[in-house]
Amino acid sequence: MTETVKVRIDGEVIAATPGQSILEVARANNKYIPALCYMEGLSSVGACRLCMVEVSGVARLVPACTTPVQEGQAVATSSPQLESYRKIALELLFTERNHVCSVCVSSGHCELQTLAQEHGITHARYSYNFPRLTVDTTHPRYVLDHNRCVLCSRCVRACAEIEGAHVWDMAGRGIGSRLVSELQRPWGEATSCTSCGKCVQACPTGAMAEKGWGVEEMTKQRAVVTRLTSMRGGL
C-alpha cells in the first residue's frame, strides 16, 4: 500500500503522496493556484512568487511549488492578502522590463498577459523602469528578446533537465540578472545548443520565439516539455 498524507486545501481534505508539492496536489484536485515559473515536468525553483499560499500555523507565506505537503497541513490558496501580493508581484514584473503587448509575437498567448487579466490588473502602480535591453537574433531559427523576459528560468531548466544541453544560465544579480547562453556567447554561436527549441516552447512570454512570426502569431506548445518528462517516467 502506498503511503499517503492527508492535507486540507481550501477546507477540502485531500490524500496526497509524500514528496508532492502543495501546487501539484492542488492542481491535481482542480484547485487553482496561479504560477509563472512552475512548469509540470521541470524542477521547481519558487522564482515568480505568484503561487504563495497561506499554511495554518506558519507565520509567513510559502511558495506552493517548492513546499512539500505534510500530514495535517491546512492550506489556503486565496485570501485578500494573497491576492494583493500576487497583484504586486505581477505589476513589478510589468514595470521591471519593457512588456509592450501590442508589438509582441506572443500577445494573446502569453502567460504574463493572461495572469494580469485574471487578476484584474488595469495598470501598474509602480514607476516603469524602462531599461535598455538587447535582442539576440543570432540564432538562425529563434530569437531572444530580453525586454520580455521575466527570469522564470523555465528555459534554463528545460534545456538542462530535458534536453541535457544546459545552454542557458542566469548571470548578474537582482534587477541586473540576465539570461545568458554559454557564458555570454551569442545564442547563434553557442556550440552546445542543439536547436531543439524546448526553451522556446517552455517560455511563458514572447521573450523566446521562433523567427518569422508577427504580432500575436506565436503559439507555444508548452505540453511538449511536460510530455517528454512523462514519457521518461519522470512524472
Add this chain to the structure above:
Amino acid sequence: MDKVKIGTCWLDGCSGCHMSLLDIDEGIVAVLKKADIVFGPLVDAQEWPEGVDVAVIEGAVSSQDDLKLAQTARARSKYVIALGDCAVTGNVPSMRNGIPTRKLLERIYIEGATATPGVPTDGVPGLLKQAGPLHEAIAVDLHVPGCPPKANAILMVLSELLEGRKPDLGSKLRFG
C-alpha cells in the same frame, strides 16, 4: 437635466483608440442622447473647456505639449479615463525611453536625413526625457487598456459612467 460633457484628446498615440471609439457605431447615438462631446479631434473647440465631466485621454505623455494638455484636461475635468495601452503603460512610444532624446533626434533628423538634415525646433514641442503613462503625469480615475481597447469595452465604460456607475472591465480587460 444638463447633458454630460465629454472631452477627448490624443497625446503620443496613433489615434487608434479614437478609431475604436468611433467603432462603437450606432452606440454613439445612445451616448450622445445623454452626453455632448465638447472637445477633441472629433469636434471644433480650440481649447479644453471648463466644467468637463469625463475626459477620455489617449496616448502616452511624451512632449511638453502632451504634459500641458493632460494637466489642463485634469484641472478642468471631474473624471479622467486613460484610454488604451499608450496612456496606461507608455506602450510603443515608451520604446524610445532607453535612448537619450538628443541622440534619438540626431539619429533620425541628422544621420537618418537625406535632405536638409537638422533637428526641427520650430512649431514642434520639446520632447520629454521619457514617454510615460498618463497616471505618472496626472491623477487618473479609470484605466482602460488595450491596443486599441475594443469598441464594446469603450461603449460599456461610457454607458456605465452615463448611468452613474463605476465601470468594471471584467472580461473586457486586455492589454495589447
